[in-house]
Structures are given as C-alpha cells and as structure tokens.
Amino acid sequence: GNSVTQMEGPVTLSEEAFLTINCTYTATGYPSLFWYVQYPGEGLQLLLKATKADDKGSNKGFEATYRKETTSFHLEKGSVQVSDSAVYFCALTHAGNNRKLIWGLGTSLAVNP
Amino acid sequence: NAGVTQTPKFQVLKTGQSMTLQCAQDMNHEYMSWYRQDPGMGLRLIHYSVGAGITDQGEVPNGYNVSRSTTEDFPLRLLSAAPSQTSVYFCASSYSSDSYEQYFGPGTRLTVT
Numbered sequence: 001g002n003s004v005t006q007m008e009g010p011v012t013l014s015e016e017a018f019l020t021i022n023c024t025y026t027a028t029g030y031p032s033l034f035w036y037v038q039y040p041g042e043g044l045q046l047l048l049k050a051t052k053a054d055d056k057g058s059n060k061g062f063e064a065t066y067r068k069e070t071t072s073f074h075l076e077k078g079s080v081q082v083s084d085s086a087v088y089f090c091a092l093t094h095a096g097n098n099r100k101l102i103w104g105l106g107t108s109l110a111v112n113p
Numbered sequence: 114n115a116g117v118t119q120t121p122k123f124q125v126l127k128t129g130q131s132m133t134l135q136c137a138q139d140m141n142h143e144y145m146s147w148y149r150q151d152p153g154m155g156l157r158l159i160h161y162s163v164g165a166g167i168t169d170q171g172e173v174p175n176g177y178n179v180s181r182s183t184t185e186d187f188p189l190r191l192l193s194a195a196p197s198q199t200s201v202y203f204c205a206s207s208y209s210s211d212s213y214e215q216y217f218g219p220g221t222r223l224t225v226t
Contacts (some may be wrong), residue, residue, distance in 0.1 A: 032213055043117075043203055043217040044156075089156070093213045100146075100171070101215060105155040 002027045006090050006104035013080055013111050021075040021107045023064075023090035031094040033057075033066050033073040034101070038087045047075075047088070080111045114139050119204050119218035126194040126225045134189040134221050136204030144207040145187040146171070146215070147179065149200040156203070162187055194225045 007022040025031065032051045036044040048057030050066035050073065057064050062077045073090060090104040120135045138145065146161035158171030162181040176198060178190040187206075191198060201222050205215040 034214060036217075043219045044205075045217070046214050049214055100158060100161065101156075101213075103156045105153070 002031070002092065002102045004090050004092055004102050004104040006088075006107050009087075009106075009108040011107060011109045013109070015082055015111055015113050016079045017111075019075070019077040019080045019084075019109070021088055021090075021109070023073045023075065023104060025071050025073065025090075025092050025102075027071075027092055027094065027102075029094055030068075031092040033064070034091045034093075035062070035064055035073070035075050036089040036091060038089065038106070040086070044089065080109070082111050082113050085109055085111045116140065117204055117206055117216050117218035119202075119221050121221060122219065123222050124224070126191070126223065128194060128196060128225060130194050132191050132194065134191075134202055134204075134223070136187045136189065136218060137185050138187075138204075138206040138216070139185065140206060140208065140216065141184060142206035142208050142216070143184070144213075144215075145181065146205050146207075147177070147187070147189045148203045148205065149173065149198075150203060150220075151200050159189065159202075191223075194223075196225045199223060199225045 003026045034049045035047040037047045038044045048059040050057040053068035055066045064075045087106045087108045089106045091101045093101045117138045147159040148156045160179040162168045204218040207215045
C-alpha cells in the first residue's frame, strides 16, 4: 500500500545551519508530494509541493525535489532561522486514492540562536 | 476569504457527553476531511467527504459521525466521548485540482476526562 517514511526527530540545529529532512515514499503510479509545516499551537500549512517527477517545489527558502528513481522528496534549506522551528510533515496523494493524504509521522525541528 | 474555520478552539468534556465540532470553509471546496493528531501517531483520517451529501470513513471512524448537507459545512459529532478521544482535531478542505493540496483549519483541542 501507499506509505510515507520520514526521518525521526527531534532535529536541533543552530541558526544558519543547513537543514535536510529525509522523506521516502511507497506508492503506485505518480503521486503528488507535499511538505506541510505546523508552527507551535497552529494548524498545518502547505509549505511546498511537486506533482511530477523531477519537479522542484520551493517556498520560504525551502526546497524539495521529486525523485522517482529513489522515491524520495527530501526537504532542504540552506540557512535555517529560529522562526523555522516547527514540525514538518511529508505527505502524498494521488487521484486513485480519492484525494486522501498519506502522512509521514512528522519531524520536529528546533533552531537555536 | 476566511479559509477553513473551526470552533471551538478548546473543549473539555466528561466521559459520555456528546458534542459537535464545527468546520466551515468559504472556498467552495468539494473535498473536506477530519483528522485527529496524537503524539507519535501523526495525523489520522477520521471521515471525509467528496461533496455535499457524500461522506465516507477514514482510518479511525469509530465513535464519530459526520454529515455534509452543504458544500461549506462539515461538522464532526462525538456521540459519547471517551478519554481515548482526547486529541487535537483538524478539519481540511481541498479544491478539485491536479495537485489535491489541502487547506487546514486551526484545530480544536479536546480533552475528555
């Protein structure tokens, strides 16, 4: 069946460090891939997305590339800020899944000044 | 647009009580869903709807009912609250698009004692 696996957290970084959060998936066909972010005490917000192989999603300095050959969608940012402290969720969906999102368990990121 | 709104933000119930969590969206989205978020469990789908008058069960539907009489509203009813239903509940909606990205409400934190 369809599934998403994220690296476990928590991840703790210093400000301006490089961030990678790994995400791999198992799915039939060609899913759409997403990263959502949840800031403390808030709901989830879409951070970025990619709908086909080799697409790169980007937003707020974050990037992720849809790699079908490795079934991965790793999230990266070159220089994190304290305000990036949040929980990050990788997810997938596709038409055959009736638009239901399949979620990773989330990775908590804490950025220290 | 207000986006996806949820009420109440916080609620405390006693075991056996019933209540309705409200969710509304003003984006004319066809698809709406309810999730619960628990530590270490990620997001789990409770119920979803692909349009007015149509609802279906997700992963964890027991103890919850939904209805979708209008496009805008998708209330979640707890029939007889149990401590196991202590959680944060999120409502989400999605337009019929290729990417199926979902928009989340701010959440309702429910405690059942």
